Amino acid sequence: MNQLKPARRPTVTRGFYRKHVHPFYETAHQAKTDGKPVAWVASTFPVEVLSALDVIPVWPENYAALCASMHASVELCEKAEKEGFSKDLCSYARCVIGSLQDSPSLPENGLPKPDLLVASTCACDTHMKWFQVVSQRLNVPFYLLDAPHLTFNRHGEALQDYHVKFYVSQLKSVIHLIETQLGTELDDSKLKEAVKLSDHTSRLWGEIQAYRKAIPTPMGARDAFSAVFFMLSMPSSHQAIEFYTLLRNELKERVANQFGLLENEECRLVWDNLPLWFDLGLFQYLNSLNAVVVAETFSHVWMGELNPSKPLESLAEKYLLNFANCSIEKKINLMVTFVKEHRADGVILPTNWGCRMMSVGETLVKEAIAEKLNVPSLIIEVDSSDWRRYDEGYVKRRLKIFLDMLRQTKTSR
Numbered sequence: 001m002n003q004l005k006p007a008r009r010p011t012v013t014r015g016f017y018r019k020h021v022h023p024f025y026e027t028a029h030q031a032k033t034d035g036k037p038v039a040w041v042a043s044t045f046p047v048e049v050l051s052a053l054d055v056i057p058v059w060p061e062n063y064a065a066l067c068a069s070m071h072a073s074v075e076l077c078e079k080a081e082k083e084g085f086s087k088d089l090c091s092y093a094r095c096v097i098g099s100l101q102d103s104p105s106l107p108e109n110g111l112p113k114p115d116l117l118v119a120s121t122c123a124c125d126t127h128m129k130w131f132q133v134v135s136q137r138l139n140v141p142f143y144l145l146d147a148p149h150l151t152f153n154r155h156g157e158a159l160q161d162y163h164v165k166f167y168v169s170q171l172k173s174v175i176h177l178i179e180t181q182l183g184t185e186l187d188d189s190k191l192k193e194a195v196k197l198s199d200h201t202s203r204l205w206g207e208i209q210a211y212r213k214a215i216p217t218p219m220g221a222r223d224a225f226s227a228v229f230f231m232l233s234m235p236s237s238h239q240a241i242e243f244y245t246l247l248r249n250e251l252k253e254r255v256a257n258q259f260g261l262l263e264n265e266e267c268r269l270v271w272d273n274l275p276l277w278f279d280l281g282l283f284q285y286l287n288s289l290n291a292v293v294v295a296e297t298f299s300h301v302w303m304g305e306l307n308p309s310k311p312l313e314s315l316a317e318k319y320l321l322n323f324a325n326c327s328i329e330k331k332i333n334l335m336v337t338f339v340k341e342h343r344a345d346g347v348i349l350p351t352n353w354g355c356r357m358m359s360v361g362e363t364l365v366k367e368a369i370a371e372k373l374n375v376p377s378l379i380i381e382v383d384s385s386d387w388r389r390y391d392e393g394y395v396k397r398r399l400k401i402f403l404d405m406l407r408q409t410k411t412s413r
Contacts, residue, residue: 008261010254012247013223020243021066021229025108031056032112037182040111040134042119042127043232044322045145046171046315048198048306050118051236052191053178059233060134063111064092067099068277068385070107077386091354091385093130100137113138116181118174120145122325124357141181143174147319150326159320167316192308194236195315199306201235204244206303211251212294213342216260217268218251221293222283225275231302260292267291267406270338272365273350273358274298274384285396289403293348295338297323297331328361332368339375346406347377348399354383376409378402 032038039050041057050057067073073091076098081087085094099110117135119127121144128144135142147170148163179185208227212219227247230240254260269286271293276282283293304318323330339347347369349362366377380398383389 008259008263010219010223010247010250012243012250013219013227016223016226016229017066017069020239022108024229024233025058028056028058029109029112037115038112040114040117040131042123042131044122044319044324045118045120046319047233048194048236048311048315049171049175049186049191051234052194053175053182053184053186054190055116055178055182056112057233058111058114060096060111060130061092062229062233063099063108064095064385065274065277067095067107069280071278072105072107073278073385074388087386088353090124090126090130090356091383093126095385097130097133097137100134114140116140116178117142118145118178119143120147120319121149122147122319122322124324124355126357141177143177145174146170147325150320150330159317163320164313164316167320168312171312171316191311195306195311196308197237197241198235199308201230201237201240201244202303202305204241204248205231205299207248208244208251209295209299209303211248211255214255214258214260215268215343216258216262216265217292217294217342218254218260220261220283220287221271221275221296222280224293224296224299225280228299228302235302262287262290262292264290265292267346267403267410268342268344269293270335270342270344270347271296271350272335272348272362273352274355276382276387276390277384278387279390279392282395286399286403289400291403291406294342294344297334297338300334300338324357328364331361332365335365335369336372339369339373344375345410346375346402349377349379350382351379352382352384353389354385376402376406 028038036056038056038058040060041047041050043061047057064073067076073095077091077094079098079101080094085097099106117131117140119131131142147167151158175186230243234240267290269291301323306318307314323334335347349366351359351362362379366379369375369377378398380395
């Protein structure tokens with residue numbers, strides 16, 4: 001087997017937690033100590049608005065992933081379950097609800113207590129109920145951004161002007177509520193600057209993903225799932241732009257020199273859904289079998305061009321078109337595009353017990369990719385944060401058999 005050598009991973013992403021994630025939580029806790037407003041924000045809410053309002057945003061979902069990576073998530077899930085929350089509930093939600101019980105052993109000393117909570121209906125219904133629970137427990141206001149659900153057909157996106165206008169009206173209402181609570185007012189110039197920075201961040205991340213199309217690919221999923229942190233948590237920061245510029249430049253150089261993550265790249269894969277945060281070594285296992293993940297839906301769905309001259313309207317267009325807010329056709333189109341553009345040999349479709357929304361339609365995706373591209377897919381059962389639902393040996397055996405089949409198929413061609 002060809003073991004992945006640490007030297008072949010991008011240098012910029014090494015020590016990512018120590019260099020970037022840990023300081024992020026330290027800064028958030030210090031901001032709370034200094035009396036600055038802190039918001040817990042759910043995915044698909046336009047975090048750029050919070051940045052423009054000088055509100056410190058933290059992602060409970062990112063915190064749950066962090067807890068899983070430190071093997072603390074199951075203990076926190078069990079605390080929530082003892083309070084009556086079902087094991088079938090989102091593992092992110094259970095983890096964060098469990099962390100509300102004060103404990104000196106919480107990773108990063110827990111999340112800083114929020115002054116407000118914000119979420120959007122662009123993702124899943126769990127966000128609304130989850131944040132309602134937190135709102136009641138911590139006695140802080142919760143603001144929900146109502147957004148229209150989009151449908152797709154053979155002609156593509158069904159985004160219409162009235163969708164954008166409705167989203168903007170709802171976003172303005174949330175902004176007004178936050179302004180009233182904090183006794184502040186959104187500065188239009190700050191909003192435009194936040195949108196401008198976020199657009200720059202997104203374009204750089206897009207360039208990084210484009211370089212991964214090269215054969216051999218210069219970066220795999222393990223580093224991508226770390227580096228996407230900036231796109232999610234702080235897209236309107238100069239730190240994000242600086243980091244992505246360095247990473248883009250390194251990948252550009254690697255591609256020019258045909259220096260790939262693997263010495264012998266045999267199988268190129270597309271990965272759907274979330275990773276196993278408690279076992280990112282699974283990607284190391286794939287690498288040991290000369291297979292590499294060249295694209296993930298999670299890395300791509302947060303990108304989107306923004307227009308600083310029309311900040312709210314462009315935020316509406318970006319977040320409304322997130323595949324979590326669209327019919328299954330959007331996801332199928334994304335996956336087909338990834339396979340074609342990255343010249344992938346196969347697709348891994350994890351059915352994530354911890355996130356049902358991200359797992360919807362995996363069988364339909366598998367059938368569509370086979371029909372349109374004649375490319376095989378493998379469905380595996382996992383959980384992004386709760387390893388009690390994960391059979392490592394079984395999953396690895398299925399992955400190895402799948403890769404053996406891909407090699408035989410390539411040889412026969």
